[in-house]
Amino acid sequence: MATFRALSRAEVAAAEWDAVADGAAEAWLWHRHAFGDALSTWPGRADRGFALFEGDTLVGLMPAAKVRMTGDFSLFDSVGGPIASDRLQPGQAEVVRRALIAEFENRAKAAGALFADIALPAMAPAYRDETCPRVNPLLDFGYGNQLGQTYVIDLRSGYDAIWNGMEGRARTAVRQAEKAGVTTRLAAANDDDLSAYYRLHCRAYARTETPPHPRAYFEALWRDFLASGRALVLFAEKAGEVIAAANIGIDKKAAVYWTAAGDEEALRSGATSLLQVAAIKALIEAGVEFYEVGEAFPGREGDKLAGLDRFKRSFGGRLWPWFKGRRVLRPRLYAGLKFLRALAGRGVAP
Secondary structure, three states, rough: OOEEEEOOOOOOOOHHHHHHHHHHOOOOHOOOOHHHHHHHOOOEEOOOOOOEOOEEEEEEEEEEEEEEEOOOEEEEEEEOOOEEEEOOOHHHHHHHHHHHHHHHHHHHOOOOOEEEEEEOOOOHHHHHHHHHHOOOOOHHOOOOOOOOOEEEHHHHHHHHHHHOOHHHHHHHHHHHHHHHHEEEEOOOOHHHHHHHHHHHHHHHHHOOOOOOOOHHHHHHOOOOOHHOOOOOOEEEEEEEEEEEEEEEEEEOOEEOOOOOEEEEHHHHHOOOHHHHHHHHHHHHHOOOEEEEEEOOOOOOOOOOOHHHHHHOOOOEEEEEEEEEEEEEOHHHHHHHHHHHHHHOOOOOOO
8 A cells, every 4th residue: 555745835846846737637727836825825825735755756736725714614725636646557646636635634624624625627638628527526536516617718719710609799899999999918027017917906806895815916926927928918908008907827728817807997998808809819829729718607697796607608618617526524513503504594604
């Protein structure tokens, strides 16, 4: 029986960690060493990522974080899930994945977490297009199915086919923005464009009375992703002023609509739609094959999520599964909380 040694992400050299992420078909941008640094800037989120070694060989890794919930409760969250080295035989790889899950849950229990949550990257080669599993792979690890959906545009069809496949309102918004004099450009990996982006981010969050992400988060994105070509940021400008921005993450010939920001003029002018078209063109030119526009909320009506779904759907993407799962680590406490919240009429879980 294999014996593994676990080391925290901070104890593993970035190059050694990323070499495993680069080689694994189940891994994507969220598995890169630097992404753990970026997410650790968020308040209430403490990095708990780790790798497993067999002797001196890194055989598997798992991004993880302890996340503060409401009250005194916390959960353990893995954005990416368990990854085994592609140098292992299939049977060995399965042993490593199960050992990663066990280590993840042991660390979560030791920290008193209520839940263990895992989300697999929809754009990893193993989960996109023809290679996508028919059922949630997390079921095999005993996780409750929390299947989500996301919109994905197949860029291999070419720009003309994509443009013709967009909904009429998306094309209308693009023409409206162009008529209003809105232009787009690629942002540079410098402090001026970072500051312009962050100003927009703060304005957008102020409109919804939501605390903005820390500037350090975007500094990490600029430093570790934009500068290395693993992200591109596009600005929409009108009369010399930046009114909207879109940050696109890129890895393994796939991309994701990662973060965005805009002011009121961007919403009025159609600039956000123009940015999506500019992003599609830039990604095709870069040889990217798939573009994940973002989480879908089919069937929603009359709320913000319904509006987001309509916007993302308008660019002609198709629905694609986003595999997620949850395991309850403290079932008695969870059952008690469900009961109390039901009595208070507040739903099921904290």
